[in-house]
Amino acid sequence: xxxxxxxxxxxxxxxxxxxxxxxxxxxxxxxxxxxxxxxxxxxxxxxxxxxxxxxxxxxxxxxxxxxxxxxxxxxxxxxxxxxxxxxxxxxxxxxxxxxxxxxxxxxxxxxxxxxxxxxxxxxxxxxxxxxxxxxxxxxxxxxxxxxxxxxxxxxxxxxxxxxxxxxxxxxxxxxxxxxxxxxxxxxxxxxxxxxxxxxxxxxxxxxxxxxxxxxxxxxxxxxxxxxxxxxxxxxxxxxxxxxxxxxxxxxxxxxxxxxxxxxxxxxxxxxxxxxxxxxxxxxxxxxxxxxxxxxxxxxxxxxxxxxxxxxxxxxxxxxxxxxxxxxxxxxxxxxxxxxxxxxxxxxxxxxxxxxxxxxxxxxxxxxxxxxxxxxxxxxxxxxxxxxxxxxxxxxxxxxxxxxxxxxxxxxxxxxxxxxxxxxxxxxxxxxxxxxxxxxxxxxxxxxxxxxxxxxxxxxxxxxxxxxxxxxxxxxxxxxxxxxxxxxxxxxxxxxxxxxxxxxxxxxxxxxxxxxxxxxxxxxxxxxxxxxxxxxxxxxxxxxxxxxxxxxxxxxxxxxxxxxxxxxxxxxxxxxxxxxxxxxxxxxxxxxxxxxxxxxxxxxxxxxxxxxxxxxxxxxxxxxxxxxxxxxxxxxxxxxxxxxxxxxxxxxxxxxxxxxxxxxxxxxxxxxxxxxxxxxxxxxxxxxxxxxxxxxxxxxxxxxxxxxxxxxxxxxxxxxxxxxxxxxxxxxxxxxxxxxxxxxxxxxxxxxxxxxxxxxxxxxxxxxxxxxxxxxxxxxxxxxxxxxxxxxxxxxxxxxxxxxxxxxx
Amino acid sequence: xxxxxxxxxxxxxxxxxxxxxxxxxxxxxxxxxxxxxxxxxxxxxxxxxxxxxxxxxxxxxxxxxxxxxxxxxxxxxxxxxxxxxxxxxxxxxxxxxxxxxxxxxxxxxxxxxxxxxxxxxxxxxxxxxxxxxxxxxxxxxxxxxxxxxxxxxxxxxxxxxxxxxxxxxxxxxxxxxxxx
Numbered sequence: 005x006x007x008x009x010x011x012x013x014x015x016x017x018x019x020x021x022x023x024x025x026x027x028x029x030x031x032x033x034x035x036x037x038x039x040x041x042x043x044x045x046x047x048x049x050x051x052x053x054x055x056x057x058x059x060x061x062x063x064x065x066x067x068x069x070x071x072x073x074x075x076x077x078x079x080x081x082x083x084x085x086x087x088x089x090x091x092x093x094x095x096x097x098x099x100x101x102x103x104x105x106x107x108x109x110x111x112x113x114x115x116x117x118x119x120x121x122x123x124x125x126x127x128x129x130x131x132x133x134x135x136x137x138x139x140x141x142x143x144x145x146x147x148x149x150x151x152x153x154x155x156x157x158x159x160x161x162x163x164x165x166x167x168x169x170x171x172x173x174x175x176x177x178x179x180x181x182x183x184x185x186x187x188x189x190x191x192x193x194x195x196x197x198x199x200x201x202x203x204x205x206x207x208x209x210x211x212x213x214x215x216x217x218x219x220x221x222x223x224x225x226x227x228x229x230x231x232x233x234x235x236x237x238x239x240x241x242x243x244x245x246x247x248x249x250x251x252x253x254x255x256x257x258x259x260x261x262x263x264x265x266x267x268x269x270x271x272x273x274x275x276x277x278x279x280x281x282x283x284x285x286x287x288x289x290x291x292x293x294x295x296x297x298x299x300x301x302x303x304x305x306x307x308x309x310x311x312x313x314x315x316x317x318x319x320x321x322x323x324x325x326x327x328x329x330x331x332x333x334x335x336x337x338x339x340x341x342x343x344x345x346x347x348x349x350x351x352x353x354x355x356x357x358x359x360x361x362x363x364x365x366x367x368x369x370x371x372x373x374x375x376x377x378x379x380x381x382x383x384x385x386x387x388x389x390x391x392x393x394x395x396x397x398x399x400x401x402x403x404x405x406x407x408x409x410x411x412x413x414x415x416x417x418x419x420x421x422x423x424x425x426x427x428x429x430x431x432x433x434x435x436x437x438x439x440x441x442x443x444x445x446x447x448x449x450x451x452x453x454x455x456x457x458x459x460x461x462x463x464x465x466x467x468x469x470x471x472x473x474x475x476x477x478x479x480x481x482x483x484x485x486x487x488x489x490x491x492x493x494x495x496x497x498x499x500x501x502x503x504x505x506x507x508x509x510x511x512x513x514x515x516x517x518x519x520x521x522x523x524x525x526x527x528x529x530x531x532x533x534x535x536x537x538x539x540x541x542x543x544x545x546x547x548x549x550x551x552x553x554x555x556x557x558x559x560x561x562x563x564x565x566x567x568x569x570x571x572x573x574x575x576x577x578x579x580x581x582x583x584x585x586x587x588x589x590x591x592x593x594x595x596x597x598x599x600x601x602x603x604x605x606x607x608x609x610x611x612x613x614x615x616x617x618x619x620x621x622x623x624x625x626x627x628x629x630x631x632x633x634x635x636x637x638x639x640x641x642x643x644x645x646x647x648x649x650x651x652x653x654x655x656x657x658x659x660x661x662x663x664x665x666x667x668x669x670x671x672x673x674x675x676x677x678x679x680x681x682x683x684x685x686x687x688x689x690x691x692x693x694x695x696x697x698x699x700x701x702x703x704x705x706x707x708x709x710x711x712x713x714x715x716x717x718x719x720x721x722x723x724x725x726x727x728x729x730x731x732x733x734x735x736x737x738x739x740x741x742x743x744x745x746x747x748x749x750x751x752x753x754x755x756x757x758x759x760x761x762x763x764x765x766x767x768x769x770x771x772x773x774x775x776x777x778x779x780x781x782x783x784x785x786x787x788x789x790x791x792x793x794x795x796x797x798x799x800x801x802x803x804x805x806x807x808x809x810x811x812x
Numbered sequence: 813x814x815x816x817x818x819x820x821x822x823x824x825x826x827x828x829x830x831x832x833x834x835x836x837x838x839x840x841x842x843x844x845x846x847x848x849x850x851x852x853x854x855x856x857x858x859x860x861x862x863x864x865x866x867x868x869x870x871x872x873x874x875x876x877x878x879x880x881x882x883x884x885x886x887x888x889x890x891x892x893x894x895x896x897x898x899x900x901x902x903x904x905x906x907x908x909x910x911x912x913x914x915x916x917x918x919x920x921x922x923x924x925x926x927x928x929x930x931x932x933x934x935x936x937x938x939x940x941x942x943x944x945x946x947x948x949x950x951x952x953x954x955x956x957x958x959x960x961x962x963x964x965x966x967x968x969x970x971x972x973x974x975x976x977x978x979x980x981x982x983x984x985x986x987x988x989x990x991x992x
Binding site (some may be wrong): 327362363364414422427430450 | 862876
């Protein structure tokens, strides 16, 4: 384009020509409207940046915009005035945003039209605009100022463009934030509502990011906010900040902000950043301390390394490794703990389709899936049951350990997946297997009497999130409980399928690829109560021990021999493994309100009353009950023996045991009462658990310490004599007892009380420890408890009862 | 699950004998126990007696597989040998064919073996003799039928088929569903 027609050429200088000529662009504009669009866009990006800068700086944009414009178009002013006058309308629209927010689109079009005139000018203006306020020694400074004031009279094209830009950006930001352009950073606007805590943090100084303005949006506003794309980087930074604060909460907290607010904020941020559902994230926050939590979530984003297991029926690990390396696979032995495992770092050929794979020399298997079979340690010529065998990795591992001797019954409930089992077993050359398609719960009836059983139960899959990210969002409370229920049923069936009198066996391994306590420790604990099994060490020397207590639940102490594996600590899929030994083939009857209920005297929870009443009859009933109890306990002796210290006082468990009696005794008193109240049993699962626990524990205590306690404690604790009753406690009793105890103690520990309804026995554990120092407490407690309502009501509303106790 | 009838047994043994000849006896009389063939859902399973006894407790519709599946009887009562029997054919095979590494992939995809891929072949293999195919590393890859006798294989041009493909281990991945 010629000099005159070139819109980018600025007319500068005091010369005659500069003043005279409007410039060809003005003519152009009349018949090239389309051009303006693009130009305006071009304008926008730069103008936007400038506007942003200006916003950051101060409220001088108009001047900066105008001044450059003024410079290049000195001569234009008079004419510009004519023009602008004509455009006052649109310009006034321009002005509107200054004062308030206005919808961007309406004015934008007009602005763009205006821009078209100003193309060339604007560009230059852009260049100058932000920096050059000082440089603009303007003759026209006055003009620009006046223009500002006039608001729309003589806006130079650049200024108009700039204003448009600002308006546009403002409009974009407007929707959710009231603040305006002036002082806000753009990023901050993204999540203002969501960070009320942040604001304060910022005030506190040293606090994290940005949180700029302290505006607190209502929850509705917040959801709008969430609808927008969250800035992940900010969220991530905020996560790190909050974790840092919570680690040193006392020092770094924001005044007036509670820990739970930080935690809530953290939870939301984690959910946004890692795309988790609320429920699962809550579960994870309960499981892991915060630093580990972030590591765990990070580990779930990344897949675990590919591992394979050599099929020793057909080859050796050394030879296989050599053959694969020749094909171009980069691999290493898996670790000291595995003699057949290999980890593949990378491969130039598909590792699942090499001729060695097809010939059955190896099987692709996760490292954590090798562990349960190592724990089970099947021997040759044994009869093994694999209840949920698909896709057959563990089954084939067992077969190779058994060297194709004995029999393995590989069962799965899913017909589709059974096909892969057939394929894998044939490929790997396993010949000692029968594959069946039963529901695992049918097992002992179809065929039983196995030497060992492996139960790799179907689970929620929270340990293999890296393989299946859908688990992050589609699991909720119901799913977990459903899984847990199914797992309990399967585990009981599996236990019943084991032959306890097997010469070489009698073992069962229960494993899941989940990390939730409901599916792991809870299920194992349930089985311990319901069947004649005990936990034994798995033989795996690495891995984290299972929980013996978790939140409000208390599990059997032998759960320490179970093992947990996590992706972030062991670099293998999340897993849980428990090994049981069955010591008796008989199935213990569920003991609900048996003979012990014969002692009716204990009316109720209030410990005082029962104690007083019972004390009169303690000796007789206790002894009578003791005998029956002992008979019952005989079944459980082997198990108990391992835990009880006959007359046991010195061993570690003793403190617990010693305190337990006091607890159980008080419980017994209430249990007497409760046993007469069937209503309590309506409670549900909790009760059986409680009773189970009580039964198992109390017998232990009782058998070992009954004598001791009876004799020692008879006088001070009328409940001692009631210990026999504990054997047949209704669950409610157990629950009640804990409550009673909790009351006095609960004062000190408000939290425990709340948890009572769940697992009273677990509380018992607490109490035991507390009770030791306060031996005589129960009696003292009773006066308070006497005001309590009768057990029936309590059973139904234990929590209510607790609160009542608290109040009283 | 039931034992095979005479007729079925004859048909099956004839088929197997094509590959391993009189070594078939070794399959039945094994030193480490008695093995037998059982028919279930038209498929023949080779299984030791001990295992078979346990499997008898399982109801027919729930039993999916036992021991090793050798093959199946078609609707017209012909016996078709599956690749899953390879583990028992390979050690006793009388006539073997080794193919070059380059031709492995092609065979594993189900193609016939061409002369160009032929590495070695047992001497005095007659035409249409059942052969077991190996890789040069002595890994059994499958089995087939010789299209040409050994003599003819020497004379024929490189693009001619020398072994008809019948089953290969690639079917574990390609035809997983048909295995059961």
